[in-house]
Amino acid sequence: MNVTRTMKHITFVLALLLIVASGVQAQEIKARATLDRDTILLGDQIHLNLELEQNIGPKIQFPQIPDSIGKSIEVLQRTPIDTIKMEGRRIMLRQDFLITAFDSGPHPIPPVWFKLKYDQLTDSVHTNSLSLFVQVPKVDLKKGPADIKKPFDAPVTLKEIAPWLFGGILILAIIFLLIYAIRRRKKKLPLFQKPPKPKEPPYRVALRKLDEIKEQKLWQHDHVKEYYSRITDTLREYLEGRFDVTAMEKTTDEIMVALKYDTVKLDEKSYKQLKEILELADLVKFAKFIPVEDDNQMTLANAYFFVNQTKIEEKSPEEEEEENDEDNGDEEITIDLSDKKGRRKS
Structure with a gap:
């Protein structure tokens, strides 16, 4: 009898300990499932959220949710499991699922089970069950189904017209180059001509x-006539370019008259030197007539002097800078007066 009573007491104590342990565990671990809303239209998307709140310690194995829940609910996306630290030694494990359904009516979502491991012991806990109701869009039977709405006319952006704009400019440029090349070819001119x-x-x-x-030394080699012809031709070309006088086709007297009475203004010395030359x-x-060597040398020297005295210099910016460092003087002419013989041909 005593043994029987003792066994009954032990059984009662163990049962009481189990009840207490279960109560403590229930307080330490909380699993729940929630929906954004419990009613949707066909094809709408909502979030199913799974949460497990516990103390730090037990290892939790999250449930593997398949691509479909039941027969009608589809899982479109799922987030990684997120761990949120709470007060004290409490933490929350959380995972979201994006779901939808295309069948109308109620669709139950059964509890989801989590597995827990305490050292060598294992246990499990589950969430609450849910129900999702899917509605069919209401149709006005009197009006019937509405037509599909036409797309809105969005304003045209620069990004959309930029390819067409640049393409048009490129085509116009190609046409212009083709016309330009054909015209240049007809005129037998190069496609790209350097500026003169x-x-x-x-x-x-x-x-x-x-x-x-001066360098050719014409009169020293008995080319006296050519020497004087070259000097006068040079001066005549200079007169045409400098004074706009058609000197190449005029006689000496005509040139001198044009220089004296036209709009050309020469000083007396320059006028006299040109006339003598x-x-x-x-x-x-x-x-x-065969001039003496002094005449040959003085003629060239006077030609230099006449050009330098009557010239109009056109200076570039570079030349003006160089002129600050250099002294521009008349060219020095060396005249050899060693032989002053002159003779006339009979």
């Missing part, structure tokens, strides 16, 4: 030609 060089000032041309005459050259070319 600026015209050289008359005084530079004259001084360069006088330098060439042209008249001496006429004697050499037409009267077979």
